[in-house]
Amino acid sequence: MHDARLIRERLDDLREAMRRRGVLGQLAPQLDRCEGLDRERRLLIQAVEERKAARNASSQDVARRKKAGEDAADLIAHGRAMGEEIARLDVELAAAEQALDAIVMQVPNVTLADVPEGDETHNVVVRTWGTPRSSDGVKPHWDIAAAQGLFDTERGAKVSGSGFVFFRGKGARLVRGLMNFFLDSHVDHHGYEEVWAPLLVNRASMTGTGQLPKMEDDAYRIGGDDLFLIPTAEVPVTNLYRDEILDAGVLPKAFCAYTPCFRREAGAAGKDTRGILRMHQFDKVELVRYCAPEDSEAQLQLLLGHAEAMLQQLEIPYRVTMLAAGDTGFSSAKTYDLEAWAPGVGAWLEVSSCSTFTDFQARRANIRYRPAKGEKPRFVHTLNGSGLAFPRTIACILENHQQPDGSVVVPQVLRRYVGTDRLA
RNA sequence: GGAGGGGUGGCCGAGAGGCUGAAGGCACCGGUUUGCUAAACCGGCAUACUGGGAAACUGGUAUCGAGGGUUCGAAUCCCUCCCUCUCCGCCA
Numbered sequence: 060m061h062d063a064r065l066i067r068e069r070l071d072d073l074r075e076a077m078r079r080r081g082v083l084g085q086l087a088p089q090l091d092r093c094e095g096l097d098r099e100r101r102l103l104i105q106a107v108e109e110r111k112a113a114r115n116a117s118s119q120d121v122a123r124r125k126k127a128g129e130d131a132a133d134l135i136a137h138g139r140a141m142g143e144e145i146a147r148l149d150v151e152l153a154a155a156e157q158a159l160d161a162i163v164m165q166v167p168n169v170t171l172a173d174v175p176e177g178d179e180t181h182n183v184v185v186r187t188w189g190t191p192r193s194s195d196g197v198k199p200h201w202d203i204a205a206a207q208g209l210f211d212t213e214r215g216a217k218v219s220g221s222g223f224v225f226f227r228g229k230g231a232r233l234v235r236g237l238m239n240f241f242l243d244s245h246v247d248h249h250g251y252e253e254v255w256a257p258l259l260v261n262r263a264s265m266t267g268t269g270q271l272p273k274m275e276d277d278a279y280r281i282g283g284d285d286l287f288l289i290p291t292a293e294v295p296v297t298n299l300y301r302d303e304i305l306d307a308g309v310l311p312k313a314f315c316a317y318t319p320c321f322r323r324e325a326g327a328a329g330k331d332t333r334g335i336l337r338m339h340q341f342d343k344v345e346l347v348r349y350c351a352p353e354d355s356e357a358q359l360q361l362l363l364g365h366a367e368a369m370l371q372q373l374e375i376p377y378r379v380t381m382l383a384a385g386d387t388g389f390s391s392a393k394t395y396d397l398e399a400w401a402p403g404v405g406a407w408l409e410v411s412s413c414s415t416f417t418d419f420q421a422r423r424a425n426i427r428y429r430p431a432k433g434e435k436p437r438f439v440h441t442l443n444g445s446g447l448a449f450p451r452t453i454a455c456i457l458e459n460h461q462q463p464d465g466s467v468v469v470p471q472v473l474r475r476y477v478g479t480d481r482l483a
Numbered sequence: 484g485g486a487g488g489g490g491u492g493g494c495c496g497a498g499a500g501g502c503u504g505a506a507g508g509c510a511c512c513g514g515u516u517u518g519c520u521a522a523a524c525c526g527g528c529a530u531a532c533u534g535g536g537a538a539a540c541u542g543g544u545a546u547c548g549a550g551g552g553u554u555c556g557a558a559u560c561c562c563u564c565c566c567u568c569u570c571c572g573c574c575a
Binding site: 107125140 | 545554556
């Protein structure tokens with residue numbers, strides 16, 4: 060959500076930001092309406108508040124007269140008339156505010172100055188780590204998994220539907236090992252507080268982080284209770300401090316959480332159907348940070364480094380890309396994707412997406428902090444990134460560390476978690 | 484799920500139609516006093532929107548779990564919902 064003042068005073072800046080994202084065409088008509096709606100809204104506020112002030116004063120007079128034992132019938136009648144007018148104006152005001160809100164809630168965040176404009180073809184590779192292994196003679200992860208019985212997508216489809224999977228045996232152990240490796244790393248070495256979060260969240264939480272109202276079709280909803288299965292731990296963990304004012308000294312705050320994630324992938328039918336690259340349910344360890352505005356760029360780089368460390372320790376070559384404005388998510392102001400090399404499928408796989416949301420989510424979720432005693436509260440900046448998503452990481456482990464005999468060498472850091480140095 | 488008790492400022496807690504943005508206390512901030520600390524005393528201490536002002540500041544409106552209703556006027560009365568506590572039942 061955007062600052063009302065941004066809409067009012069810097070509408071042209073907002074238009075430019077939407078142009079950079081390539082969405083000005085869709086949003087222009089609505090942005091054009093904002094100025095008028097805001098003016099209307101403020102005129103109505105003035106009108107209604109002026110009348111409320113008069114009514115309140117009149118009510119005081121009624122009290123005074125009654126106390127003095129005088130008649131107040133004329134004031135009461137006048138008050139009733141004012142009340143009717145106020146009710147009418149209130150309805151008009153609510154309509155104007157709703158119309159403005161409906162537009163504002165659909166407008167994505169403004170990307171930062173260093174984010175390239177344009178669509179995903181303008182994404183920039185920032186750096187590459189490791190040497191991508193040749194695809195020659197390397198099997199895709201689904202073949203390795205099938206040979207070793209690590210996961211079973213067919214029975215996942217039978218039991219739940221396509222996009223669901225059973226990890227089995229050593230495969231299941233690998234999932235559990237990754238969970239512990241990631242959490243231990245972030246808690247013990249990167250200073251995160253571990254969080255075990257709700258997997259069902261309410262509408263206010265989904266709206267707070269920006270999944271709603273735009274992307275309701277992508278979420279699984281529990282109808283009777285109006286709860287949603289989380290698409291990422293970002294939702295519960297960022298909403299942890301919704302509607303709160305944090306004390307001066309507590310920032311930055313850093314949380315990591317393991318959760319399953321649930322996504323309908325409504326627009327992705329037919330994409331990545333083989334293997335485990337795109338699932339309706341998958342596991343992820345998520346990193347979430349809250350910080351003061353002036354600190355957010357440094358916090359983003361820190362977060363990104365923590366996610367990168369996971370791939371380095373797993374000995375998986377990867378590259379870091381900065382997403383162009385048009386490829387940057389709705390709530391994000393700047394996003395780095397971590398793409399790990401998967402020689403078997405011959406592609407760079409997105410295993411983490413590290414973003415700063417500036418104050419966009421904080422406004423929606425009303426998360427503030429007080430810079431110093433006696434100062435006015437300000438919105439925090441929120442950031443998050445995967446550290447890391449499991450299925451694609453597993454695909455990369457299997458493909459990068461497979462041996463000519465079909466076995467897979469378990470990366471050193473994972474051996475104590477998986478209980479073996481080789482999957483065969 | 485059933486039956487009752489509750490949700491008031493950062494916290495505790497009063498208020499039961501008008502004098503209440505809200506007593507009193509704690510915490511916090513500033514000051515006075517005081518070898519230091521402590522204590523005592525004095526003062527300050529919510530948020531949002533909106534008007535005026537270059538600003539310091541200042542006028543107004545709203546907010547006592549949420550939403551609706553009654554009323555000239557609601558923290559206070561009525562309805563719906565949410566949360567919480569106690570007891571009973573059920574359950575990992």
